[in-house]
Amino acid sequence: MVTPPETPRIxxxxxxxxxxxxxxxxxxxxxxxxxxxxxxSSLSCIDILxxxxxxxxxxxxxxxxxxxxxxxxLSKGHAAPALYAILxxxxxxxxxxxxxxxxxxxILQGHPDSRRCxxxxxxTGSLGQGLSIAHGMALALRDGPKxxxxxxxxxxxxxxxxxxxxxxxxxxHYATSNLCAIVDANGLQIDGPVHxxxxxxxxxxxxxxxxxxxxxIDGHDFSALLAALDGAREHTEGPTAIxxxxxxxxxxxxxxxxxxxxxxxxxxxxxxxxxxxxxxxx
Amino acid sequence: xxxxxxxREEYGRTLVRxxxxxxxxVVLDADLSGSTxxxxxxxxxxxxxxxxxxxxxxxxxxxxxxSMAGKIAFASSFAIFITGRCWEQxxxxxxLPGCNVNIVSxxxxxxxxxxxxxxxxxxDIAVMRAIPTMTVIVPADAxxxxxxxxxxxxxxxxxxxxLTRANLxxxxxxxxxxxxxxxxxxxxGGDVTIIAIGMMLQIALEGAELLRKEGISARVINMVxxxxxxxxxxxxxxxxxxxxxxxxxxNICGGLGDAVGEVLLRxxxxxxxxxxxxDSFGRSGDPQALLDYFDLNPPAIVRAxxxxxxxxxx
Numbered sequence: 058m059v060t061p062p063e064t065p066r067i068x069x070x071x072x073x074x075x076x077x078x079x080x081x082x083x084x085x086x087x088x089x090x091x092x093x094x095x096x097x098s099s100l101s102c103i104d105i106l107x108x109x110x111x112x113x114x115x116x117x118x119x120x121x122x123x124x125x126x127x128x129x130x131l132s133k134g135h136a137a138p139a140l141y142a143i144l145x146x147x148x149x150x151x152x153x154x155x156x157x158x159x160x161x162x163x164i165l166q167g168h169p170d171s172r173r174c175x176x177x178x179x180x181t182g183s184l185g186q187g188l189s190i191a192h193g194m195a196l197a198l199r200d201g202p203k204x205x206x207x208x209x210x211x212x213x214x215x216x217x218x219x220x221x222x223x224x225x226x227x228x229x230h231y232a233t234s235n236l237c238a239i240v241d242a243n244g245l246q247i248d249g250p251v252h253x254x255x256x257x258x259x260x261x262x263x264x265x266x267x268x269x270x271x272x273x274i275d276g277h278d279f280s281a282l283l284a285a286l287d288g289a290r291e292h293t294e295g296p297t298a299i300x301x302x303x304x305x306x307x308x309x310x311x312x313x314x315x316x317x318x319x320x321x322x323x324x325x326x327x328x329x330x331x332x333x334x335x336x337x338x339x
Numbered sequence: 340x341x342x343x344x345x346x347r348e349e350y351g352r353t354l355v356r357x358x359x360x361x362x363x364x365v366v367l368d369a370d371l372s373g374s375t376x377x378x379x380x381x382x383x384x385x386x387x388x389x390x391x392x393x394x395x396x397x398x399x400x401x402x403x404x405x406s407m408a409g410k411i412a413f414a415s416s417f418a419i420f421i422t423g424r425c426w427e428q429x430x431x432x433x434x435l436p437g438c439n440v441n442i443v444s445x446x447x448x449x450x451x452x453x454x455x456x457x458x459x460x461x462x463d464i465a466v467m468r469a470i471p472t473m474t475v476i477v478p479a480d481a482x483x484x485x486x487x488x489x490x491x492x493x494x495x496x497x498x499x500x501x502l503t504r505a506n507l508x509x510x511x512x513x514x515x516x517x518x519x520x521x522x523x524x525x526x527x528g529g530d531v532t533i534i535a536i537g538m539m540l541q542i543a544l545e546g547a548e549l550l551r552k553e554g555i556s557a558r559v560i561n562m563v564x565x566x567x568x569x570x571x572x573x574x575x576x577x578x579x580x581x582x583x584x585x586x587x588x589x590n591i592c593g594g595l596g597d598a599v600g601e602v603l604l605r606x607x608x609x610x611x612x613x614x615x616x617x618d619s620f621g622r623s624g625d626p627q628a629l630l631d632y633f634d635l636n637p638p639a640i641v642r643a644x645x646x647x648x649x650x651x652x653x
Contacts, residue, residue: 070553124409130404170435171436172435172436172437178387178407179403179404179407179432179436180431180432180433180435180436183427183432185396185433186396186400186428186431188561189399189400189401189403189404189428190400190401190403190404191398191404192397192401193400193401193402193405193407193408195404195406196389196401196405197365197408197410200386218497219396219578220397220400220428223392223394223396224397224400226371226394227391227392227397227401231389271570
C-alpha cells in the first residue's frame with residue numbers, strides 16, 4: 058500500500074500570519090453573506106487553527122478519510138466559520154460551499170456536521186462534549202499504525218461545563234498522550250466577561266492539578282503556538298493542554314474584545330471596513 | 340418449566356463472543372461493571388474495556404469518539420443514569436452524527452427493587468424513543484438478549500437496549516431468527532391482542548392464561564423493538580382481534596403504549612388499554628411486591644383485556 062504524502066508544512070510565522078489574514082477575510086465574507094454566525098469566536102481561534110492545519114497536523118485533503126490523519130475536534134463548534142475557511146483553503150470544500158453557510162441543505166451547517174461536510178471530524182455545537190469525543194478518538198487510535206494525534210479546541214467559557222472536567226480526569230487517568238486540548242481563552246462569553254459570568258481561572262493550574270502537562274501562551278503568536286504544539290507532541294507521559302490567550306474578534310478593531318460581536322454578522326459597511334483593515338501588510 | 344436466566348450475564352457472555360470475533364469491539368462502563376456484567380468482557384479483553392468512572396456524560400462522548408475512529412462501542416450503566424444523565428450527549432454526540440454506539444442499560448423498571456425510585460428508570464424508553472434515528476430494543480429474556488446484542492453490534496447506527504436486574508424465564512427460542520423492528524406472536528388468540536415487552540411478556544402470558552380460564556382467547560405479542568415499532572404486526576393484530584392491550588414496566592407516557600397507540604391511531608383505530616406505571620415514580624420494595632403495588636401483574640392484564648373487549652363496537 059502506498060503511503061500518501063503528508064501535507065507540506067509551513068513553519069514560517071510570517072507566512073502563517075499572511076494565511077491567517079486571508080482566512081480572516083474569508084470568515085468575515087462568509088458570515089456577512091449568511092447574515093448570521095459567530096464573528097468574534099471565529100476570529101479569536103483562527104490563528105490556532107492555522108497553526109494546526111498549516112504547520113502541525115498530518116492531513117490529506119485529497120483523501121479526508123485517510124486513516125493515518127491527525128484529527129481536530131472543534132469543541133467550540135460555534136467557531137465553525139474559522140474551520141470552514143481552512144477547509145476551503147485546503148480544498149476540502151468549494152468556494153460555492155462557503156457562499157451557502159447556514160443555508161438549507163448546505164454542507165456548512167451553523168455548527169459543524171460530520172455527516173455533511175468533508176474534513177469535519179465530529180459534529181459539535183453543544184458545548185462541553187468535544188474533549189470527550191477527542192479522547193475517545195485518541196484512545197481508539199493510540200495503539201494503531203501512525204498513532205494519529207487528536208486536537209480539541211475548546212473555549213474558556215466552555216470550561217464551565219462539568220463534562221470537560223470529567224474528560225480532563227479520564228484523559229489523565231488513561232495517560233492519553235496523543236490528545237492535546239487547546240483552550241481559546243478569549244475571556245468573553247455571551248453574557249459578558251468569563252470572570253464575571255463564572256470564573257474559570259486559573260485554567261492551567263486546574264489542568265495541572267488533574268495531571269495534565271499545561272502551558273500558557275499568546276494564542277496569536279505563531280512562534281509560541283508552534284513551540285507549544287512541538288512540546289505537546291514531545292510530551293509522552295500524558296495529555297497536554299495549551300492555554301492560548303486570545304482576543305475575541307482579533308484583527309478587526311471594532312470587534313476586538315467586544316462581547317456584542319460574539320454572535321453578530323457584519324453588515325456591508327462593517328464588512329468593507331473590516332476587509333480594508335485586513336488588507337495588505339503581511 | 341421454563342429456565343430462569345439472567346439477561347445481564349448473557350450480555351456479558353455475548354460481549355466476549357463478539358470480542359473474539361472482532362477486534363473493533365470496545366466496551367465502556369461507569370463503575371457498575373459488576374452489576375451490568377461488562378466485567379466479563381473486561382477480564383477477557385482488558386485493553387478494550389474502559390471504566391470511565393462515575394461520569395456518564397464523558398462515557399457516552401468517549402464512546403462516540405471511539406466509534407468515529409472505527410470502533411463498535413458498547414456503553415453500559417443502569418438505565419436511569421445512562422439515558423437520563425447524558426440524554427443530550429446521546430442526542431448530539433451519538434445520534435446526530437450517526438455513531439455506532441450501542442447503549443445497553445441494565446436495571447430498567449421498578450423490578451430494580453429495594454434501591455427505590457432514584458434507581459428505577461421508568462422514562463428511559465420514552466426519552467430514547469424521542470431521539471431521531473435511535474433504535475430501541477427491550478428483550479424479553481436471555482436468549483433474546485443475546486440475539487439483540489449481536490444484531491446491535493453489526494447494525495449501522497445508534498441502538499438502545501434495555502435489560503433488567505431480575506432474572507427472567509426463557510420464552511424465545513434459540514432457532515428463531517431475530518430482526519430489529521420485528522415483533523413476534525408468542526401465543527395465538529382471537530378476542531384481544533396483548534402486546535408486551537421485556538419482563539412484562541411473562542406476566543402477559545400468565546394474564547392470557549387467566550383469561551383462557553374465563554373463556555377469553557388472548558393473543559400475546561412480544562414486540563421486542565419499540566422503535567422502529569412493527570407497524571405491520573400491530574395493524575394485523577388490531578384487524579384480527581379488534582382490540583389491543585399493551586404491557587410494559589415503564590411510565591405510561593412515551594413508552595410502548597404510546598408507540599403502539601400512534602400506529603393504531605393512524606392505521607387502524609381500535610379500543611386500546613395500557614398496563615404501565617401510571618405516571619408515578621417508583622419506590623423501595625421487593626420486586627414482586629412492587630409489581631403488585633403498581634398493578635403490573637396478571638390480574639391487571641385481565642382487567643385491561645376485559646375493558647378493551649367491552650369497548651369493541653357491536
